[in-house]
Amino acid sequence: MVEYRIDRRSGVATYLQIVQQTKQALRMGLLEPGDRLPTAREVVESTAINPNTVLKAYRELEREGLVEARRGLGTFVRATLGTGPADSPLRGELTDWARRARAAGLDREDVSALFTSVLKEHFEGDDA
Amino acid sequence: MSTLTLKGPYWVTVRQYRRTLWLVAGAVLLSLASMVALMYVDTPTPGTDRNFDYTVLRVAMDWASSAMILLPLIVGAFVAGPMVARELESGTYKLALTQSVSPSRWLGSKLLTAGAVIVPATVALIGIYRLGWGNVAGTWSFQWYEAGTYEATGPVLVAQALLALGLGALIGQLIRRTVTAMALTGLVTGLVLLLVGQLRWSLMPVQTLTAPLTEGMEIPNVPASSWQDEYGLVTASGDRLPSDACWQRTEVWNVCPADMNVVAQYVDYHPSSHYWPIQLIETGIVLALAAVALYAAFRVLRARHP
Amino acid sequence: MTRDGIALEADLLGKKYGGRGRGWALRGCTFALPAGRICALVGPNGAGKSTLLALTAGLLRPTEGTIQAPPREHLAYVAQDKPLHPRLSVADTLRMGRELNPGRWDETAAQRVMADELDPHALVRDLSGGQRTRVALALALGKRAELLLLDEPMADLDPLARHQLMGLLMADAAENGTTVVMSSHILTELEGACDHLLLLRGGQVRLDGTVDELLAAHTLLTGPVADLAPHTVVESRTTGRQLTALIRHEGPVEGPWETQEPSLEDLLLAHLRTTPEGAPA
Known part of the structure; x- marks a missing residue:
């Protein structure tokens, strides 16, 4: 609920x-x-x-x-949405990526900014 | 005073004024107890004139007479103030009049509840007064026609209390201020009762006693316990003259010049047998006034609240 | 009776109070409120809000015009001062609701409002303002009315109680399709809860309609000072070369301005701040 x-x-x-x-x-x-x-x-x-x-x-x-x-x-x-449950493959890949970003020396804000800019690039014009 | 069987607005009214109800019940019981105690303690003094017996009871009965005259005023003030005007003043009428009962039922249930308390309580107080009156009745200042005694012994007091109820319902709505409404209702009730009281001895035709003219200031003796009205002189043609008409000419009481043709003296009076007819006629008049006041009260209510 | 689907309808309604120096509290009010709406009744002090609610509740007779509302049995009214009998206990007050509304009274609904917050044996005169409001609302909701008239219902409540009771009101409306008319000065109280707006000013209806439509009909714009015709200006302010205005637009807004839809609060404040035409500020 x-x-x-x-x-x-x-x-x-x-x-x-x-x-x-x-x-x-x-x-x-x-x-x-x-x-x-x-x-x-x-x-x-x-x-x-x-x-x-x-x-x-x-x-x-x-x-x-x-x-x-x-x-x-x-x-x-009736239906589920997007990436779905927490153990989906996409989530796993994102987890890997985050680990690598951290190892590369990026801090939380850097990662967030990077992620937001990629989001913007790929989902421009979509509704919220 | 069980509230178990009461329903709707009657339950509300009783619940709202339950302290007053207990107070009324307490006052009636206290009056009864005091009266019984007084009669038990106070015994006639042997060898004295009946008019001076029961000294303590007499004082108490004097107080009781005054209290009974004021009773309708108190009833009117309570209905006008706490029961009607205060609801309008404090705004609680808005609560009552937006429930599922009509304004007429709201006021009606209040007044019926009040009436259902006022009538038995007044009847009980009359009974208690009559209890004490039994020992002093017919004696000085406790004749049937005496102010206070007359009201406190008969149905007219019940009618007066109901008139006060009607006037309270009307004035309470018109004034809408608790204290002012109480004072004004007491005043108006007092005035109306005073005016009706003025008519009291005209409600029944008086009886007349004529007696031969005797020298001196003697007035013919009316039957015992009669209420004596005016007295004077009667001429041969039946005209009535003031009692001092001859004295004005001769300067001797009841010695009349022949040219005045005075043949007798008269006195008008109400015998004690007139007590009940007068009580009942006055009760009827006061009840009619009460009905008018209640009608006006409901008219005002309906004019204000759709 | 009211028309189908209309909970409350006024036609050229006017009320004049007697007494010296007292004029029309309400005049020429015409509006219709569809059933099931949550209507915010807004306006400055003395605009006639309480008079309108009392007329609707049948406590006053109109001086002119008509008002059509459900009969006494089908409406509930909570007056601004939350009148209750001071010497009755909380439990007796609720019992009064049951006694005076035979066959309608819903004890569960009343108890939901009480929410175990009050000692049933406490006398009304010993309650705080907020507690009195709770009892008054319990009486109103226990009555299962079709039309709820609430005059400044939440003014005495703390934010927590306000949220909870507003939630209960909305739940009652959701479950029973109750129409609610609620006057308030607390604009945040109305935002989100009300879907209909009735704005009174100087005893007259200034705005009447659904919140969505009214918001969509207005535009908040900022930009260079310029003529705003043909739009109706509700309120405008200029600071240097910059203009800020709330307009009721006629057709699309074209010009060098930045535009956005106002919030309910923007709209109400703009209408409340401006003075009626011809009247001194």
């Missing part, structure tokens, strides 16, 4: 924050197909946001084919 944290000062629309955090949970393997998302009631009770915002976020996730609403039961995860 995920728990959403809403940052009212971030400038990012509230429903988008829910969409992003759900996707993040899918990427991290915290949510797997068949899992139930919290009900709108549960989300708004803990976040004090408008119920329609939650429904809008869930509709967006449904439109993207990531979740499905089952009448009377709740909203369930």
Whole structure:
């Protein structure tokens, strides 16, 4: 089960924050197909946001084919996203790469800057 | 005073004023206990005039008479202040009037609850007064017609308390300030009762006693325990003259010049048998006034709250 | 009764208080609030917010115009001063809710608001402002109303309680489709929670609509000083050669400005800061 944290000062629309955090949970393997998302009631009770915002976020996730609403039961995860679980091969390669970067004398900020610039190069123009 | 069977706004009213209810019950019981104790302790002094028997009881009954005259004023002040105006002043009416009960039911339940306490409590106090009165009735300052005794022994006091209830409900809404509403309701209730009291001896036709003219200041003797109204002289043609009409001319009491044709003297009075008819007529009038006040109170409520 | 799908509708609504020196508290208000909305009622002090809520609750009669709201049984109202009977205990106050709303009262909903925070035997007069608010909200939510009218509901609460109770309100709305009208000065309280906005000023409706539409209709721009026609300027400030303005745009905004969509707070502050046309500042 995920728990959403809403940052009212971030400038990012509230429903988008829910969409992003759900996707993040899918990427991290915290949510797997068949899992139930919290009900709108549960989300708004803990976040004090408008119920329609939650429904809008869930509709967006449904439109993207990531979740499905089952009448009377709740909203369930249908698909997983991206690199998936923590033991995937891509993660292993990235771990290797990070180890080598460190051995080459790069510190945390250098690695982060390098990673961000590569991300920017390859994913330019994509939505968040 | 069980609250178990009470429902809805009646439960709320009783719960809200439960301290007052206990206070009323306590006051009635205390009055009863004091009266019984006084009657037990205070025995007639042998060989004295009945009018001066029961010295302590007499003093207590004097106090009781005054208290009973004030009773409607206290009832009116309580209804107007704590029961109505305070709700408007403190804003708690907003709470009551946005629940599922209509404004009329809200005020109605308050007044019915108050009435359900006022009527039995007043009847009980009348009973207690009558208990003590049994020993001093008919004696000096405790005749049936005496102010205080008249009210405290009959149904008219119950009607007066209900009139105070109606006036309290009306004035409490109009004034909306607890203390002012209490004072004004006491004042208005007192004035209305005073005015109605003025009419009291006109409610029944008086009986008249005529007696031959006798020299001196003797007034014809009315039956015992009668309330004596005016007296004077009667001419041969039946006209009434003031009691001092002859004295003005002859300067001797009840010696009349022949040209005045005075044939007798008269005195108007209410015999004690008029007690109940007068009580009942006055009760009816006061109850009618109470109904008018209650009607006005509900009209004001409906005009303000849809 | 109200129209289908409309929880609250006012038509040229006006209220004038009696007494010397007191004029119209509200005048010419026309709006319709669809059911299920969480509506923020915003405006400066004396704008008529409390009057509008009291009219809706049926505590006042309109001087002119009409207001159509659910009947007494179907609405709940929490007045600004949270009136409660001071000599009743907390438990008795909730019992009062049950007694005065037979067949509707939901003890579970009321208890959720209480959240074991209060001693049921405590007298209302011994409670803090925040605790009174909690009891007043418990009475309102226990009633299972279709329309909740809350006048400055959160003013007395600490941030934690505010978040928790706001969450409960939203949960109630999510579960039962309750329409909520909530007046507040605390703009962060409204941001995120409200999807509808009613802005009053000087007794008149100045803004009325869904938050999304209102935000989309406005633009926050910064750039060189220039004529902003044909757009409606809500507020503008110039510092040297730089102009900052919030406008209600008519068509696309073309010009040498940097533009962005305002936040709800930007929008409200701009509307609250400006004075009505013709009135002195």
